[in-house]
Amino acid sequence: MKNFTSIEDINDLQSMIKTALQIKNNPLAEPNKGKGKTIGLVFLNSSLRTRLSSQIAAQNLGLNVLILNASQEAWNLEFADGAVMNGGTVEHVKDAVEVLNQYCDIIAVRCFAGMQNKEDDVNESILSQFLKYAKVPVISLESATRHPLQSFADCITITENWKENRKPKVVLTWAPHIKPIAHAVANSFTEWMQSMEVDFVIANPEGYDLDPKFVKNTTVFHDQNEALKDADFIYVKNWSSFEDYAAMPEVKENWMLTQEKLNATQNAKVMHCLPVRRNVELSDEVMDSENSIIYQQAKNRIFSAQTVFSEILDELPT
Template identity: 50%
Template sequence: MKHFTSVHDVGDVHELVALAAQMKAQPRAWESVGKGRSLGLFFFNSSLRTRLSTQRAALNLGMEVTVMDASGGWQLELEDGVVMDGNAAEHIREAAGVLGRYFDLLGVRMFAGLHDRQADYEEHVLRRFLELTGKPVISLESATRHPLQSLADLLTIAQHKAIALPKIVLTWAPHPRALPQAVANSFAEWVLAAGYPLTIAQPEGFELAPQFTEGATLAYDQGEALRGAHFVYVKNWSAYHKYGLTAPQHTDWMITPEKMALTANGKLMHCLPVRRNVVVHEAVLDSAASLVLEQAENRIYAAQAVLYQLLKTL
């Protein structure tokens, strides 16, 4: 593994999940692996879980970790050939080049802008970091994927599944704002790469990009899809086809206790933050079916497994 930006960077998904489980069992057992090694984390968007869990992971491995919030004023010019007389004071060529000289490993978060689908799906910003830093790069959520979240989700599923191939349902839910497709895209591709059967339920027009969902069953009747589910992964995303469109009026897509009753004693999953009584009814979140806090905790061990693998390449 040279970088960690998607499931395609990973050799054997199940081996990486198993490594994360080992990290969880003994978080401090590898605390000298990262000694004298530095990790720089750059957030062009706000973060709670990713920021804190990746720091915890790095410290568990004995690394030095530096966090930089660039969500405020730091505007980067991304295009070549531009006369930079506007707001952007720095070009990504210099910024990424410098960061590559300051750290052994780099993490970067930049969400989709949701205005230009092609630019988002070509991962303009992440690609430049990969090209320009000369160092292993970890995606802390890019325009189209959130692989640390997906790895934590697979660890959670692995530790809660009662049968080899549980029924996993990824369902769209309403939200007042337009959100990227990254978490949903990424969850789909990791689940499918792991060989689990996946059903994706969404309203008409909210189908994810086909390259992420090949092999999944698409469903438009949420109740039907939930029947017999062992894991219900709920998430809002804005439309891929009518790019960035949202649909908060579909309030009947909220996950409720009644809907959970359709499942096979299914577990609820969500990446957080979650808007209670909009995306999921609070009675579900506060029930024993909810795995959301454990998913968040598993972010530590997902990051720790990834850092461990990348440290080996240095």
């Protein structure tokens, strides 16, 4: 694996999941695999699970970890090529990445969508610059349009929770929120589910259809109840409008996932990437029910990261 920024970077998802479950079973099996190598974790945005799970994964492999909270600890980055830097940005991303090339064997970066300019976000204006200038492998810790380490952890979690001899029905359902939220988790989950042996559908209100580039042939319901019927897994997530970018068209129905809605499913497992707004996206009752496998998802973030780091280490020059 050279980079890890989307499912495109994976050869065989089933085999990756198998490896991840082996790592979960014995996370300290290769404590020196990363010895003498350095991973730089660059955060342009807030992070709890990604921050901590990446550190644990790296430590489990013996990697040195450098953490850079870029805006607070270092310099405001410029992302526009050719910019005359006579404004508020102090260092061009090209130069920052070229320096990281000198210091790190792997660069991992978190860079959210700005939600201001559709084209910038769709084109991954930040991550694409890291990829352009990096001479070492780049791992996405969430970017404008994808959150692949989360989606990989989601696949691991679904695999752990499905023992039946039929395909599970997996529903990605939109949930209410108070602010315009990015599409990364929803896009990415969609992309990965399309590679899993599952029946996958999306439910969202009218005006909230995801980018067709990600939806492809996946069925989209605008009626949540219809979509949830017979669900085995429900993935709850808010996102803002893609078409009318970052807008929040009014939604008259109540899309919060409640116990009542959950009761109408196949005793579905409930998933969420966290952080979650309780009693807005889903009710306390659902969040705290036995159906929730949300904390297990969070734990699996360690093993999705460790699997990816491990595969990238396999191909580093020694």
